[in-house]
Amino acid sequence: MTRAATIDVLVVEDDPVAAEAHALHVSRAPGFRTVGTAHSATQALRFLENARAAGRPVDLTLLDLHLPDGHGLQLCRTLRAAGHGTDIIAVTSARELTTVRQAVSAGVVQYLLKPFAAATLHERLDRYARYRASLARTGEATGQDEVDQAFAVLRTSERSTLPKGLSAPTLEAVATVLQHADGSLSAAAAGVRAGVSRITARRYLEHLVDTGLAVREPRYGQVGRPELCYRARNMSGS
């Protein structure tokens, strides 16, 4: 590869704790390096300007769309207008479909919904690295196929392998229920909301605990065995 081996990443995230976590995960991915974190659009813009001026433009920006001083997509547009070429992965809890659409037109390469497992972030980064590698070769595309291939690598989703006995849609459903619940939920309550049995809900909740996306907390006070509740561990500050 003619390119610099490492991909320089800027993490833009409102919540300092989440920012730290993201930065750590990025640095752990082979070939990636976190070169900075920013907690606001202003900081992010300044960082990118400085990096570019220093001749080390940021390759990839992990961008939370919810920022204290403006919307992330607005920052995207500002960046593009200023000629910044940094690729952007939107990392956000914004689930509105119109936002997704706007993100695409603003030139976001991927759109990652919070909360996500560390493995998911890794998979996306790996995918981005492959996309980049496929276009790093200087020169010209041999044909439409090669262009299509680059797009496909970037955009096709690769199902991460789940433990036996678990299915992706159910996991999605349970995770969503847990995220949208304010406070914590018992397995039974989560089951009802997700439309599955307590047993199934518990299975997936335990998986979420295993992967670090949820935490268990017993709830005492009532007569009988304490109720075991689950709470989404928020990777977002929003």
Add this chain to the structure above:
Amino acid sequence: MTRAATIDVLVVEDDPVAAEAHALHVSRAPGFRTVGTAHSATQALRFLENARAAGRPVDLTLLDLHLPDGHGLQLCRTLRAAGHGTDIIAVTSARELTTVRQAVSAGVVQYLLKPFAAATLHERLDRYARYRASLARTGEATGQDEVDQAFAVLRTSERSTLPKGLSAPTLEAVATVLQHADGSLSAAAAGVRAGVSRITARRYLEHLVDTGLAVREPRYGQVGRPELCYRARNMSGS
């Protein structure tokens, strides 16, 4: 079949003959309408401004990157900075990989190399229509899956020929059954209605999911493994 609300297209192309040809092809695609052509960046910008001011913003722009008064990607950035949401298909003979990369970061939804067959343009337009339909539903994404699906529909390149093992008439039959069913169908039910086995029905339903024409949704509640149901994705913008 009730068609989607029409998608308004602006053709931006330096060469008047090619512009005419593109406009014609676009108008022939069901659901698409050419609302104008422009032969320069200035004209294009003016047209988009006027259309937006008139309350009929252009949905999609077919943009040649080589324009007499500037580069198409620069026009992209200008548009984004001005808050234009029009989606853009780059139509160009520029084969440089760096240009492809820049196009992605400028928010181009597809990148079509000239010269191309009319069928190729059609396929891309159809794909864009599906992407649009998948995000037209107001509301929120149920999860990462749905977002990924939208990206995949947009970016996966589709061979005009069906995958091995599938036949056009059967696909037609299964698709029709699914369209006419109110609500969702299990593979078995679809098979019965289409007059094929569950296995065959499943094959074609999966293909429909891959191409973004259908969605899967598990149905819980009964004892035993959950039933996996398929639902035709609504192509009409409500």
Add this chain to the structure above:
DNA sequence: CACGTTTGCGTTCATAGAGTTCACGGCTGA
């Protein structure tokens, strides 16, 4: 402080549908 009560956890297992493999029959081209 010990013991019963109460409540929900956690496990085991039957079940029904998913998903895969492979053999058959028909069509096509030589």
Add this chain to the structure above:
DNA sequence: TCAGCCGTGAACTCTATGAACGCAAACGTG
């Protein structure tokens, strides 16, 4: 006519789910 390929479906294995049930943990009462 024969050879090869392609779409189909039967048989089979696998997997995700929920019902049943015993057990664990905290509270209440003496």
